Amino acid sequence: MSADAGSNSPTRALLPFELGGHLLAIDATVVIEVTGPRDWVAIPKAPPAVPGALAWRGRALAVLDLGRALSLPALTVPKTRARNLIIxxxxxxxxxxxxxxxEARPGAELAPVHAADLGLPAYGELVLDEQIALALDIExxxxSLRRKA
Structure with a gap:
């Protein structure tokens, strides 16, 4: 994180996204690619937050379902949601x-988490189009999912 010369608030390049009516963002530098909906396969007995895998560039990648942490309906096969962030x-x-x-926000100013506290690890929160978004620490x-598994 860096700080603006005239401000004590930290800044970070963020990629905002929507999920089930929630506005969140992640560090834009970890996003490799954004794709459309993709076919994926469920893995039997997998934890709810990591329900399956999909093929990407000859590899099988774990599909993360953040919706479960937000009390949203589970992701269901065969298609993912409208967009997929390859991270x-x-x-x-x-x-x-x-x-x-x-659209990515190259120098988004972050505030401490208050209004957008969703019980998820976060860098802070920011205001986007008059909405408060949680800057999720995806790593x-x-x-935390691995520790629970």
């Missing part, structure tokens, strides 16, 4: 399936 984590590449992706969320 490069420190030790893996995964897919986050979302409803809509908005920390995936690590």
């Amino acid at each position: 490069g984590l420190s030790d893996d590449t995964v897919v986050l399936s979302v409803d809509r992706v908005r 920390a969320w995936v690590q």
Whole structure:
């Protein structure tokens, strides 16, 4: 994170997205690609937040269902949601399936989490089009899923 010269608020390049009426964002630098809906397969006995996998560039990637953490209906086969974020984590590449992706915000100013607290790890929150969005720490969320597995 860096700070603006005239501000104490941290800034970060963010990619906002919508999921089930929630507005969230992730660090834009971890997003490798944004795709449309894709076929995926369920993995029997998989945890609800990682229900299956899809093929991408000759690899099988874990499909993450953030909707479960937001009390939304589960992702169902055979298609993902309208958009898929291919995300490069420190030790893996995964897919986050979302409803809509908005334009990236190169120097989004973050505030401490207050109104957008969804019980998820976050860098902070920001205001987008008069809505408060949670800046999700995707790496920390995936690590928490691994600890639960």
